[in-house]
Amino acid sequence: MKLYPECGPCMLRRVLMFCENESEETRYQVVREVCGLFSERISPDMSTTALANERNRILEKITKDSNPMKRLKEESMDAALELYPRLEERLGGLDEGERFRTALRMALAGNIIEFGARDHQVNLDRLEEEIMEIVEGKPEIDDSDEIYGRVKKAGRILYVTDNAGELVLDKIFINELRNYADVTVAPLSRPVQDDASVEDVKRVGIDGDILPRGDFIGVWFERTPEEFQKAWKDADLIIAKGMACYETLVDRTDILKGKVALLMKAKCRPVADDIGVPVGATVVKLL
Template identity: 30%
Template sequence: MRATVDCVHCYLKQAVSCMRMAGLDEDSQHEILFKLMDYVKGLDRNATPAENSTYAVLKTYELMGVDDPYKEVKRQSNDLALELYPRLKRMLDEYGDRLHSALKIAVAGNVIDLGIRRSFDIEGELRYSMETGFSKDHYDRFKQKLENVDEVLFLGDNAGEIVFDKVLVEELVSLGKKVTYVVKEGPVLNDSTMEDAIYVGMDKVARVITTGSRFLGVSFKHMSQEFADALNKAPLIISKGQANFESLEQHEMAQDRVFFLLKIKCDEVAKAAGAALGDVVFFTV
């Protein structure tokens, strides 16, 4: 997915979120934002929104002199999600098909996205995901593919949300599948890192690796050999969130192998996914 003109204000909105999270005063925010505007002019319009967002966010960190403004709120998100975890596990038995329910629970966690939104309603998202469900749903296709593989690669997204993912990972493991869960190498917005994975116990149920970089989504120019090998060899991939979708949906390797699991949070992603703003979707291209 290529960046569009509508992506530009999102880069700046993410920068403002970072600065507010770091507690910068308004004068400092203006000063940094004006410098960032000049920087954003040089970003590649042919790159993905995720890649350009990363450059803008990391530049903001550099200008602020703060390397992880979301550190505390990521811990709070993890703690909040861990409090919900026992209830999430009970919900698997309340809504019929456990695997389908686990997918819906996992996507409900995708609302925890402090890079774009500064508040969220987890209870409302859970009700919507479980009762309304996916507007675009390739579950039957996924289940058929799953029957013929031993391993699943899971591309994670945010802190807090990782606990919702853990419910899905545990369900996959109960079906006899080995799961490799992927986090970021270092802090960027509120994306999960190895620290988050260990904190919520993901490392106890899955092999956890990093992308090898701090780039949002999947950057083919900035990844470790370990992640590249895992991505190329995986027979089935669950791709969580918008940034991973932006990175992979146009690649031939994604066809009928990568299943995108996300909440649609912007009009451009809605167009690319063939869904409506606010929908939750689970599909392959």
């Protein structure tokens, strides 16, 4: 997805959130260098995620902190883990199709747990209520039935994660998917922003095949490990979570091949406008 003018201020605000516990001098340095990056690189030809990746490297170089969102990530994972038994209970007694759709919507609802998005706030105190609003609602774009049909025919599914806090909800859906096919989970290889890393996946108890996809948010295919690229090509279906996956994949028809199921909440206007939904809408879409 192309970079919109309003993406710059949003990215600057997020990097300030990432370094809010650093000294004032350090924060000034971060702002100066990030603004310098923006002045050189912002254009319609620049992708949002590529610019965010360069920004994150500046932050890490200055602060020497490779995991600035660690506390918030752990708090969000712990809040979701408290809900896990109750959410899992809600699947009991449902028929096969409804159980699948409910588990899918739980994973979709988990995408609300993202910190710093421009038009979105996370309220962990109301997490269960907000999750259930999405589970019991209807996505603005809803290809759930077609995805269910694909899952029933799939032999291999690749599951590309997004934020660490939503992993607990992903776990519910991954367990459901494993009733139908072999599932490989693909988090980031190391901490980046509040995205899920291998360490986070293990922390919430997701086991089985774990395949790191590198340290670039979303899926920058050419910069992923060869093993991930092979898993992508061999998969019958790919579940891709979140806006960064949309931003990095929407223009890549060469690798989408109609087998990528996007699950996300459109948390900012540029992404919402690009996909054609209102801000705050949820999306379950085959790409």
